[in-house]
Amino acid sequence: MSRLDWLVLGGALLFVVLWGLWKGRGATTGESYIGGGRDHRWWLIGLSIIATQTSAITFLSTPGQAYVDGMRFVQFYFGLPLAAVVLSVTLLPLYHRLKVSTAYELLEARFDLKTRLLAAILFLIQRGLAVGLTIFAPALVLSVLLGWSLHVNILIVGLLVMIYTVTGGTRAVAWAHSSQMVIIACGMLLAGIMTAHRLPADVSFGDALHVAGGLGRLNAIDTHFDPNNRYNLWSGLIGGFFLMLSYFGTDQSQVQRYLAGSDLTQSRLGMLLNAMIKVPMQFLILLLGALVFVFYQFHAPPIFFNPGPVKQVLAGPDAAAYRAIEAKFAQARTDQSQKAEAYVSARHRGDAASIAEAKHQLSQSHAESEAIRREGIALIEKANPGTNPSDTNYIFLAYVLSSLPVGLVGLVIAAVFSGSMSSMSGEISALGATTVVDLWRRLIGGSQGQHEGRGEVWVGRLATFAWGCFAMAFAEYAARLGSLIEAVNILGSLFYGTILGIFITAFYVKRVRGGTAFYAALVAEVGVLACFKFTAISFLWYNLIGCVAVVALAWAFSLFQPPQPLPEGELAG
Known part of the structure; x- marks a missing residue:
């Protein structure tokens, strides 16, 4: 990279860290550290939700996914708008009314402690591993393409994130997300414009789309129903709907974003903003990959991009x-x-x-x-x-380094780093919050009033730091997993259905009590893992299978128990 590229990259990353530190100052109690003060506006909530799920994998692997497989991956997100509406009507009002700090607090009131701990631990396992992938992806690719040490890349991303996340908590994360989304949007938009500009003079944008379509790269919609086909309209609408319900409704990395809203309306608007932006954003990123594919129809690509x-x-x-x-x-x-x-x-x-x-x-x-x-x-x-x-994960960045002009290269790489940092910061913040609220407070930390003091802030910082170290350690040993955008979603789908099934049982199957839900979830999770190991069923359907299995098994098990009254309180209503 040129000196200008280095200046753009360094300046962008330094700005993110300093902005996060500045906006995150003042977290002096456990509640303000974990909840961010509960005063965020809808646009900040929406940007923070988008940034948390927009990792470097999005910008490294998604264009490459379109390059090799076309745009059918966009169907993965088709269930999001419907899921956002359902959650805005059901879960968000409940979370705000009960003033919970994590999603899993509800489960103890409805069931028992072991069910709450099971859901929290399932989240901690899958999200802790997923954070490792979000660090590993850019670290691996940049180490190969730029000649940087893999270990140095992991340390750069991890330490930069932990500076403001550990210090300022949820508020620092949310404000850092706003600046990161600006960098990401500018980098990807300019990369797309420049890619279209660098096509031959007699090839218009419309011509490029016809070339991409003629070679099967604009296959955004597939209406054929096939449970073994990963991406079609039905897997996206049905399997994707259940995945998004679980991700946005029960995954603390997302729940924590809208729990910080000043009121229910702000949280709802933030959730709906995310639903309105996410599908078009993914479509445009995939379209960028299709344009890179067209670019290489007129320019010679390497045999192998890695x-x-x-x-x-x-x-x-x-x-x-x-x-x-x-x-x-x-x-x-x-x-x-x-x-x-x-x-x-x-x-x-x-x-x-x-x-x-x-x-x-x-x-x-x-x-x-x-x-x-x-x-x-x-x-x-x-x-x-x-x-x-x-070589899916290497295609886009290899194109950037070889074909884009000086300055823009640094901005796109800054977007990659910003994506990794935004996702990691939101996720380790949620891991730290879940550890404090669902494990420390419930099993070790004692009374409800203790989280008003500074002591719990330090417990939260230590937990957040520990999860950041765990993620960096896992990133060091993460194997090459093919398309990382698929790998991270497969990992989530192994757990999300089960977690969602616990929540749906809690709210809608009134007969089921604590132990029954716990054992149903254990059996369902084993079943999902068996589907992954022994069948060719697309991973999106794991979310539906796990959810339905928990609900059905919990109801069946409850038939052998005498009915018991629901606990008193708002959750029971």
């Missing part, structure tokens, strides 16, 4: 064979570029027969070059056993 394994094969006995495949691939891509230009020219002439023939020729040429590319990847795997054959 340069590390390529360097290794070129240093070994298979170097000559790989060079021969590179030459064959370059020739195939030259032919493919000519076919792409012919397709665009046919579109400009408007002759339907010529357009159809040119499109067929382009598709055939693309298939031939992809076959050669697979030969090269197979040779890389042979020379480096254990190499991940997927």
Whole structure:
């Protein structure tokens, strides 16, 4: 990177840290540290919710996902708007009325302590591991593409985040999120504009979309129902709906964002703002990946975007064979570029027969070059056993470093770091809050009044720091997992359905009491893990399976127990 890129990157990260420290000052009680003062406005809540779920994985892996698989991943988010409406009507009023600090406090009042602890521990496990992935993703990619040490990258992200998160708590996180979203939006928007600008002069934006569509990269909607197909309209609307209900309704990293609202209206508006922005935002990021794909129809891409394994094969006995495949691939891509230009020219002439023939020729040429590319990847795997054959996570950043102008490179990398920092800060803050409220206060810390003093602030800071260290440690040992945007959502889907099932049982199956819900959740979680291990069912359906299994099993188990009255209080009503 140039000196200007370094200045842009360093200045952006320094601003985020200082802004978070400044806005987070004054957290002197446990309640203000965890709850952020409960005075946030709707726009700050909405930006904070979006930033918490917008990790570096979003900007590293999502464009690459569109590059290799098209835009069908956007269907993953189709259940979000409906889930946001349902939660705004049901859970948000309850959380505000009871003035809880975490989502899991409700479960002890409705069931018992062990059910509350089970839900909290399931959250802590999956979210603690997920934070490691959000750090590992940019650290790994940047270490390969920029030559930086993986350990240094992990430390940079982790320590920068912990400076303001540990110090200022929820308030610092929310305000840092606002500045991070500005950096992210500017970086990705300018990258998209520049990508469209760098297409050949006779290729318009409309032409680019037709090229992408002709090669199967604009497949945003798939109406075919197939439970083994990860991304279609039905898995997104149904499985995605249950995933989003659980994520935004029971995941403390999200619940903590809108619990900080000054009143119910502000929290609802923040939730709905997120629902309105998230789907278009993901669509545009995927579209950016499709544009990068079109860019490489007119410019030669590498066989493999991850340069590390390529360097290794070129240093070994298979170097000559790989060079021969590179030459064959370059020739195939030259032919493919000519076919792409012919397709665009046919579109400009408007002759339907010529357009159809040119499109067929382009598709055939693309298939031939992809076959050669697979030969090269197979040779890389042979020379480096254990190499991940997927380079999805490297495509976009490799494009940025090789094709975008000076200054913009630094801004996009700042967006990547900001994404990692925003997600990590929101998540470790939630992990610290859950540890304090659901474990420390309930099992160790004693009386209700203690969280008004400074002692619990230090307990919260220690818990947050410990979870940050755990995440960095896991990031050090995280294996390569293919597309990280898929990996992090698969991890969440292994637990979210079960947690959501506990909450739905609590609110709507009045017959079920404490121990029954606890054992039903344990059995359901084993069932979800079995689906993951032994079936080909798409991970989005795990959310529905886990939720329904908890509710059904809890109801069935309750038939063997005499009915008991609900506990007195607002939750019972």
